Amino acid sequence: MSDTPILVWFRRDLRLADNPALHAAAETGRPIIPVFIWAPKEEDPWAPGAASRWWLHHSLTAFVQSLEKKGSRLVVLEEGSEAGLRRLMKETGATAIYWNRLYEPAIVARDKEIKSALKQENIEAISFNHSLLFEPHQVANKSGKPFQVFTPFWRHCLSLDEPASPLATPRKWASPKEWPDSVPLDDLKLLPRINWDAGFYDTWTPGEKGAHTAVEQFLDEAVIDYKAKRDFPATVGTSRLSPHLHFGEIGPRQLWYIVQEAIAGSDRKGMVQGGEFYLREVGWREFAHHLLYHFPHTAEAPLRPEFGDFPWRENAEELLAWQRGLTGYPIVDAGMRELWHTGWLHNRVRMIVASFLVKDLLISWQEGAAWFWDTLVDADLANNALGWQWAGGCGADAAPYFRIFNPTLQGEKFDGDGEYVRHWVPELSGVDASIIHKPWTADKSVGDGYPQPMVDHKKARDRALAALAEIKK
DNA sequence: TTTTGAGTTGTTCGA
DNA sequence: GTCGAACAACTCAAA
Numbered sequence: 141m142s143d144t145p146i147l148v149w150f151r152r153d154l155r156l157a158d159n160p161a162l163h164a165a166a167e168t169g170r171p172i173i174p175v176f177i178w179a180p181k182e183e184d185p186w187a188p189g190a191a192s193r194w195w196l197h198h199s200l201t202a203f204v205q206s207l208e209k210k211g212s213r214l215v216v217l218e219e220g221s222e223a224g225l226r227r228l229m230k231e232t233g234a235t236a237i238y239w240n241r242l243y244e245p246a247i248v249a250r251d252k253e254i255k256s257a258l259k260q261e262n263i264e265a266i267s268f269n270h271s272l273l274f275e276p277h278q279v280a281n282k283s284g285k286p287f288q289v290f291t292p293f294w295r296h297c298l299s300l301d302e303p304a305s306p307l308a309t310p311r312k313w314a315s316p317k318e319w320p321d322s323v324p325l326d327d328l329k330l331l332p333r334i335n336w337d338a339g340f341y342d343t344w345t346p347g348e349k350g351a352h353t354a355v356e357q358f359l360d361e362a363v364i365d366y367k368a369k370r371d372f373p374a375t376v377g378t379s380r381l382s383p384h385l386h387f388g389e390i391g392p393r394q395l396w397y398i399v400q401e402a403i404a405g406s407d408r409k410g411m412v413q414g415g416e417f418y419l420r421e422v423g424w425r426e427f428a429h430h431l432l433y434h435f436p437h438t439a440e441a442p443l444r445p446e447f448g449d450f451p452w453r454e455n456a457e458e459l460l461a462w463q464r465g466l467t468g469y470p471i472v473d474a475g476m477r478e479l480w481h482t483g484w485l486h487n488r489v490r491m492i493v494a495s496f497l498v499k500d501l502l503i504s505w506q507e508g509a510a511w512f513w514d515t516l517v518d519a520d521l522a523n524n525a526l527g528w529q530w531a532g533g534c535g536a537d538a539a540p541y542f543r544i545f546n547p548t549l550q551g552e553k554f555d556g557d558g559e560y561v562r563h564w565v566p567e568l569s570g571v572d573a574s575i576i577h578k579p580w581t582a583d584k585s586v587g588d589g590y591p592q593p594m595v596d597h598k599k600a601r602d603r604a605l606a607a608l609a610e611i612k613k
Numbered sequence: 614t615t616t617t618g619a620g621t622t623g624t625t626c627g628a
Numbered sequence: 629g630t631c632g633a634a635c636a637a638c639t640c641a642a643a
Contacts, residue, residue: 281640281641281642282641282642282643283641283642285641287640287641288639288640288641289619289620289639289640289641290620290621291619291620291621292619292620292640292641292642296641371622420621421621424621444639487622488622491622495623530621530622537620537621543622543623543624544623544624545622545623545624546623546624546625549623549624550623601624605635612636615643616642616643617641617642617643618640618641618642618643619639619640619641619642620638620639620640620641623635624634624635625633625634625635626632626633626634626635627631627632627633627634628630628631628632628633
């Protein structure tokens with residue numbers, strides 16, 4: 141029994157360093173069979189979108205290579221998770237399964253079921269925390285309830301014990317004498333059939349190594365001025381780590397210690413402030429997971445129930461104009477085109493395009509969330525739900541009622557010289573900075589082929605306020 | 614139980 | 629151009 145193999149079930153923890161399930165399995169000295177199961181139906185209705193699948197394909201490819209360097213392999217299955225695990229145990233004589241926990245409602249339910257079924261049969265099924273600094277069930281306010289406001293949530297987290305130090309990559313581990321069959325990665329058909337992902341390759345390097353390169357770059361360049369620079373989409377002022385974090389190519393505990401170390405090792409004031417602000421953003425990721433775990437309906441439905449009656453408009457044509465980046469508001473269109481081209485969008489611009497869809501067009505945040513889900517390489521259910529509900533005013537935001545972004549003003553504030561717009565909206569590349577965020581005010585027509593604004597913001601704002609007043613009653 | 618203080622990211626108006 | 633107040637009285641978390 142003690143030398144039977146252990147299955148290490150990899151999901152979105154595609155890394156060797158600080159991987160608790162792998163680490164624990166390696167400690168036993170028993171043979172390890174790494175397994176990945178592609179069973180998107182089990183995550184329904186939130187099976188990975190197209191951009192996510194692109195990332196997953198390349199992340200798995202990189203992960204297979206790192207495993208092979210250790211003399212190991214990745215056994216890929218395409219079937220139901222429980223059935224696949226059982227079949228593999230039978231085939232290999234494995235008597236234990238280790239994995240790292242996830243927190244999406246459908247996955248929690250599935251994993252719980254598998255765990256209790258296996259445990260009843262005396263199979264060792266052990267799960268670990270790899271993806272959060274503070275797990276949802278550890279954090280509660282003084283009345284024992286989950287938090288719904290970020291600041292007290294994060295203050296509370298920081299008062300708890302510091303997250304454990306990251307685990308080292310196991311130097312080596314035993315492998316089974318014979319490897320079971322594995323589905324070739326290409327057979328999963330994760331890559332898009334039409335070639336819309338060309339721009340992704342210039343932008344991203346999925347995989348554990350790519351994640352660490354991104355961290356180093358962030359520490360070298362951006363973290364110093366993070367607080368000041370992170371709002372300007374034309375500069376590389378953010379970490380761009382979100383997809384790496386989502387797929388677990390790096391974990392937040394690693395980030396926590398890397399950033400703390402950088403702060404301690406630097407005498408530059410901006411580093412302390414930048415580092416702390418950055419970790420606060422990591423805290424938002426924690427908060428998003430906290431909320432989705434404790435309020436599992438919030439991927440689909442508003443956290444604030446009164447928003448169930450909100451008079452959203454349905455308008456396929458306007459939704460399409462937004463998706464295509466043809467709204468006539470340059471900063472919105474630049475953002476939507478960056479998203480389409482790179483599978484990612486700067487955080488400031490996410491807020492701007494979201495506010496435009498929800499407040500200016502009065503199209504529901506769920507429509508926006510669905511589009512982001514399909515097009516973002518970092519699409520993450522918890523973060524997506526929190527972000528869109530925040531934009532919609534129906535989520536965890538203490539004072540949302542009068543916050544309606546003005547797309548012209550936002551453009552002028554955060555892309556003052558128009559560099560970002562010029563890059564993503566070539567029709568406007570020759571337009572002067574003074575009017576690039578309001579090209580419709582030009583004396584003579586500018587921007588060949590660029591559309592007129594699809595709504596008048598002032599009127600749209602009044603319409604949104606009226607709609608908000610309606611559900612207040 | 615009641616009270617009190619505070620809340621990611623904003624905009625507009627009028628001085 | 630800059631600044632503070634109003635937006636509208638809300639909800640959460642802690643004392």
